[in-house]
Amino acid sequence: MRIIVIGAGVAGLAIGWRLAQKGASVTVLDRAQPARGASWAAAGMIAATAEAGEGATPEAELAHHARSLWPDFAREIESASGARIAYSQDGSLLVATNEADAARFTERARAANDLTWLSRDEARAMEPMIADTVHGALFAAKEAQVDNRALGTALARCFIRAGGTLIANEAVVRIEVERGRAFAVRTPFGYREADAFVLAAGAWSGEIGGLPREAMPPVKPMKGEMLALKPPAGAVLPTRMVWGHEVYLVPRGKRLLIGATLEDVGFNTAVTDAAEDWLSRRALALMPALRDWAIDEHWAGLRPGSPDGLPILGESAVSGLFIASGQYRNGILFAPAIAEILSRSVLEQSPGPKAFDPRRF
Ligand code: GLY
Numbered sequence: 001m002r003i004i005v006i007g008a009g010v011a012g013l014a015i016g017w018r019l020a021q022k023g024a025s026v027t028v029l030d031r032a033q034p035a036r037g038a039s040w041a042a043a044g045m046i047a048a049t050a051e052a053g054e055g056a057t058p059e060a061e062l063a064h065h066a067r068s069l070w071p072d073f074a075r076e077i078e079s080a081s082g083a084r085i086a087y088s089q090d091g092s093l094l095v096a097t098n099e100a101d102a103a104r105f106t107e108r109a110r111a112a113n114d115l116t117w118l119s120r121d122e123a124r125a126m127e128p129m130i131a132d133t134v135h136g137a138l139f140a141a142k143e144a145q146v147d148n149r150a151l152g153t154a155l156a157r158c159f160i161r162a163g164g165t166l167i168a169n170e171a172v173v174r175i176e177v178e179r180g181r182a183f184a185v186r187t188p189f190g191y192r193e194a195d196a197f198v199l200a201a202g203a204w205s206g207e208i209g210g211l212p213r214e215a216m217p218p219v220k221p222m223k224g225e226m227l228a229l230k231p232p233a234g235a236v237l238p239t240r241m242v243w244g245h246e247v248y249l250v251p252r253g254k255r256l257l258i259g260a261t262l263e264d265v266g267f268n269t270a271v272t273d274a275a276e277d278w279l280s281r282r283a284l285a286l287m288p289a290l291r292d293w294a295i296d297e298h299w300a301g302l303r304p305g306s307p308d309g310l311p312i313l314g315e316s317a318v319s320g321l322f323i324a325s326g327q328y329r330n331g332i333l334f335a336p337a338i339a340e341i342l343s344r345s346v347l348e349q350s351p352g353p354k355a356f357d358p359r360r361f
Pocket of ligand 1: 043045051224259260303328329330
């Protein structure tokens with residue numbers, strides 16, 4: 001079976017890899033460089049509890065399932081690529097910055113046995129830089145993280161080693177459809193036929209020509225800006241992710257990442273002083289000692305948002321065209337689950353979860 005995947009982000013590469021492992025002949029095309037869009041801009045958090053909660057919603061179920069797949073997925077990537085991706089499951093602290101947070105988190109800890117409510121002193125014993133004004137914290141032991149930039153490179157290598165063809169700097173501008181079936185794509189450089197197509201182009205997934213309106217995924221870019229801070233001499237990085245005051249802090253190698261803003265401003269990746277100020281103020285409220293840390297990098301990325309905030313996964317209204325988009329804030333977390341759902345959907349015609357069906361809009 002010949003399959004074309006549109007988009008070499010973490011989703012497109014993971015799906016392409018799974019399909020190639022199962023014997024398909026897969027080509028992944030990207031408008032730019034592999035894994036340099038949202039996959040690069042992300043913080044690499046595998047944060048089911050912090051992002052989706054523990055409820056019985058389809059999104060929380062996907063998030064928790066994906067998080068449970070991550071340890072094996074990370075091991076498999078490292079072994080197939082020979083590269084390190086720094087997966088670690090050190091947990092997260094969700095800091096209560098007021099009484100209402102404290103009440104909410106205490107309740108959550110009571111309802112879930114992998115969540116623990118910590119007093120302020122207990123939280124500060126775990127992460128001494130946390131402000132002494134906080135009201136305690138929820139410790140989510142199963143939350144994890146991965147170096148998302150290393151992950152993109154490693155997944156590209158896994159895909160190629162499994163026999164896949166990866167083509168950068170070739171944007172799919174049109175999908176050709178006849179009698180309700182997709183049969184080819186056009187790029188500025190050529191025309192490529194295949195038996196099935198996976199549209200995994202992140203925030204750009206709704207920008208491809210040739211599709212009837214009902215098959216076009218209603219995805220829009222949701223901008224996020226982030227900072228990376230470098231510690232002054234002698235300072236020690238936090239050992240786990242810390243959330244509070246609407247931001248998260250993620251230790252990554254020798255730097256601390258601070259994220260993220262959330263804006264609906266189209267395909268705009270300009271970095272702004274306003275975002276730097278917003279992120280810095282909140283990070284300082286959470287950890288006042290960060291005032292002595294220097295900004296090492298400031299960047300922006302575009303999350304793929306959907307109208308209902310849920311991912312868009314499975315076969316579209318055009319047969320032979322499958323969508324893997326709308327991951328919104330959770331592209332890295334969802335990756336192994338999306339690869340599982342899409343490879344089954346393409347190769348076995350197995351429908352994915354109803355809540356994420358591309359035909360629901
Ligand atoms: N998952 C974090 C973010 O999108 O900002």
